[in-house]
Amino acid sequence: MTVNEKIKVLYKNRYMKDEKEFNQFVNSLDxxxxxxxxxxxxxxxxxxKDIYTVFEDDTESHDVMFGLLHLVEALDLHGRVLIHSLPTMYPHALNWLLTFVARILNSIEATASFKENYAKLTETEKLFVHMILQELVEDSPIFFERVKLLTETN
Structure with missing residues (x-):
């Protein structure tokens, strides 16, 4: 199977509602x-980008979905693709979005890269990212200063 075919299997089985879906998801992820x-x-x-669409807050197996998070982080080290994938993950994967952004903000290098990519977005895209960042700050006020640094212009 190709990478694309395996990603389609992940997407189709992302809820992991039964043993068959769970096994197909795990086998493709493995x-x-x-x-x-x-x-x-x-x-x-x-x-x-297609891997980001697989994330689902209503999955039955969040711990397995974390395996997918580790895979995509290895592929998209500083969230360059993530920043353009945010709209495809909202609202069905809002918690995963917040997790990804929080993990980026926990890394100085990833935050700097994310800020560079943020600066290149259209105003409409920036508004969407800002909405996600505001949600993160509401959930975790500890990120306020990092979000402020991320969105301020030089």
Whole structure:
């Protein structure tokens, strides 16, 4: 199977509502994450965007979904693709969005890269990102200063 076919299996089974969905999801994730097979160059930017669409707050297995989070973080180190994928994850994966952004804000290097990408967004895209950042600050006020630094212009 190709990377794209495995991502389609992940998407189709993202709720993991029964044993069959769970096993298909885990098998596809294991295939994509296999250390002897894994190579970021095998994944296109579209593949990474498609992986972001797999995230679902209503999944039955958040711990397995965290495995997908680790995979996509290895592919999109500083959230360059994430910042353009935010609208495709909202509202069905808001909690995962907040998790990704919080993890970016916990890294100085990732925050700097995210800020560079934020500056390149259209005003409409910036408004959407700002909405997500506000939600994060409401949930976790500790991020206020990092969000302020992220969105201020030089």
């Amino acid at each position: 295939f994509l994450s296999e250390p002897n097979w894994f190579d970021p160059l095998k994944f296109s930017e579209k593949d990474i």
